Amino acid sequence: MLLLELFASFMLIGIMTYGGGYSVLPLVEDLIVQRRGWLSSTEVADIVSISEMSPGPFSLNCASFVGMKAAGIPGAILATAGFLLPPMAVALILALLYRRFRATPIVGRIFAVLNACVIAVLLSSAVGLVASSVFGGALFGGKIDFLALAIFLASFLLLFKQKLNPVVLLFASALIGAACYPMLQGTP
Amino acid sequence: MSRERNAKTLLNLFLQCLRISAFTFGGGSAIIALFQQQFVEKLKWTDSTEMLEMITMAQSIPGATSVNVAALMGHHLFGAKGMAVAALGAALPPLIVITVITAFYDWLCANAAVANALRGVRACAAALVASVSLSLLIALFKKREWFLIAVWACAAAAVLCFRVKALPLMLAGLIVSFLSALIARRGGKEG
Numbered sequence: 001m002l003l004l005e006l007f008a009s010f011m012l013i014g015i016m017t018y019g020g021g022y023s024v025l026p027l028v029e030d031l032i033v034q035r036r037g038w039l040s041s042t043e044v045a046d047i048v049s050i051s052e053m054s055p056g057p058f059s060l061n062c063a064s065f066v067g068m069k070a071a072g073i074p075g076a077i078l079a080t081a082g083f084l085l086p087p088m089a090v091a092l093i094l095a096l097l098y099r100r101f102r103a104t105p106i107v108g109r110i111f112a113v114l115n116a117c118v119i120a121v122l123l124s125s126a127v128g129l130v131a132s133s134v135f136g137g138a139l140f141g142g143k144i145d146f147l148a149l150a151i152f153l154a155s156f157l158l159l160f161k162q163k164l165n166p167v168v169l170l171f172a173s174a175l176i177g178a179a180c181y182p183m184l185q186g187t188p
Numbered sequence: 189m190s191r192e193r194n195a196k197t198l199l200n201l202f203l204q205c206l207r208i209s210a211f212t213f214g215g216g217s218a219i220i221a222l223f224q225q226q227f228v229e230k231l232k233w234t235d236s237t238e239m240l241e242m243i244t245m246a247q248s249i250p251g252a253t254s255v256n257v258a259a260l261m262g263h264h265l266f267g268a269k270g271m272a273v274a275a276l277g278a279a280l281p282p283l284i285v286i287t288v289i290t291a292f293y294d295w296l297c298a299n300a301a302v303a304n305a306l307r308g309v310r311a312c313a314a315a316l317v318a319s320v321s322l323s324l325l326i327a328l329f330k331k332r333e334w335f336l337i338a339v340w341a342c343a344a345a346a347v348l349c350f351r352v353k354a355l356p357l358m359l360a361g362l363i364v365s366f367l368s369a370l371i372a373r374r375g376g377k378e379g
Contacts, residue, residue, distance in 0.1 A: 016358045020253035022317055026354035034353070046306065048313035050289055055213055056282020057252035064286035069293075076287045084275060087251025088259055091271065094249070095263055109369040110362075111248040116336045117361030119328055120343030121354045122321040129314035133307075148311035155315035160323070166316050167213070170309055177308020178301050 002071050003078050009036065010063050010082035017059055017083075018114040022048075024059035026121035028066070029128065038070040041132040048129075052166050059083065147180055194231050198266060198273050204231070205258045205277030212254075219254040220246075227261055234264060255279055339364065 009031050017024045025044070033039050051061040060080060067079025098104070127139070134149045136142030151173050158164040194200075208226060212219040220243060227233045234242075242264065246256035255278045262274025296302045328340060343361065346352040 012355070015250055016355065016362075017250050017252075018248075018358075020247065022320055025317065027358070030354040042310060045310040045313040046293075048316060049306075049309045050286070050293075052313075052316070053213065054282065054285045054289065055210055056279075056286070057219075057254050059252045060255065060279060060282050061286050064283045065290050068287050068290035073287060076283060076290070080279060080283050084251065084255060084279060087249050087256055088271060088275060090249045090251075091245070091256065091259055091263065092268060094245070106369045106373060107245075107248045109372050110365040112333070112336055113339055113365035113368055114358070114361050115324075116328060116340040117343045117358060119321060119324045120340050120347055121357055122317070123325065123344065124347040125354075126314065126318040126321045127348075129310075129317055133310035133314045145307070145311075148307060151308050151311040152315045155312040156319055159315055159319040166312075169316075170312050173308040173312035174305035175308075178305040181304035181307060182300075 003074055005036070006038075006067055006070055006075050007078045007082040010067070010079045011086055013059075013063075014083040014086035018111065019118050020057065020059070022058055022122060022125075023118045024062055026118075026125045028062050029125055032066055038066055041128065041137075043069075045129055045133055049170050052170055147177070147184060151176060196233060196265060198270065201262055201265060201270060202273045202277040205262075205274045206281060209254070209258070209278040210281035220257055223254070223257050223261065234261070238264070335368070 013024060013027045013031060016027055025048075028039070029041070029044060033041055033044060047062050047065050048058070050065065051058045054061065060083065063079040063083040064076045067075035067077070069075075071078075094107075130152060131137060131139045131142070134145055134152050136145065155169050155173060158169060159166060204226060208219065208222050212222055224236075224239055224243070228236050228239050242260040243253075243257055246253050246260055249256060255275055258274040258278035259271045262270035262272070264270075266273070297306065325340075328336060339361075343357060346357055346360075347354075
């Protein structure tokens, strides 16, 4: 039953994910974290890091991670397969309709509008990730983790302005976290 | 020998997708560039115009772009059978790697040093998603298409002010996008 739910959830995500990259993230938060509770919001941040350091697109890595956590190896396989089926079906249908894969103006138009929606939900997911990793869950009134805030601001500037390689930054942040949190806890 | 290795066979398609997918980290445009290089320049299984069309199509349909590129390539060469084989080849390496990492994940998180490292990493991951979404937003505004900016503003207001969840919002987006495409098509025919 759980396997079937995993498969169905990721099929739905597979239909609704447009634009690649992190565009799957808001849907995972909605369907997997909030509705199903198969994942916590901190684990979502961990998939981002794990995915950057391993092969394959983020969306596929998400499906495998969630499937494995919820139901072991069969879960990983079914969640990943569920995610892949809808795009393959759409590609086959388009192939039958047009004989050759051509980006028609209509498809381009649909995609442009969906892309605008994706950017809106993705920004909100980014705010959610900042809230959970820096502000203790809520943007206001939570306990602020100042070291995490410093890492966030520095990483943001280096990524956005300097276009630094994210993997380098993730490793640096890991080292800083491992080195500094014990010291902070040592001096209350 | 090298002729056999470049032969257009299902097995070779599978192995090519498997190899490219296994050795490209972080996904995104890097892997698409590799597919392009391998299929067009090295193997000459397709020309660059067709490849570009496949990439555009892969970005416009749902799902993961790199797996879509592999699948469209497979379909181009061998039809539905090729599509399944190519997608399997592209999806297997990340599936195996993530499954193995996840198997150790809980055990690793229980370690105090790893837990501290992860607190730092999560802040960096948040910065990564924030930076990517801001770049996308800037790119959207630079297009200066007022309709798209209006769609974005409505979606952002719905999500941030009215707490609309991602799934209903994307469903609404799908309806609006189909309607706007239909209207654009009709307007184009009249004009």
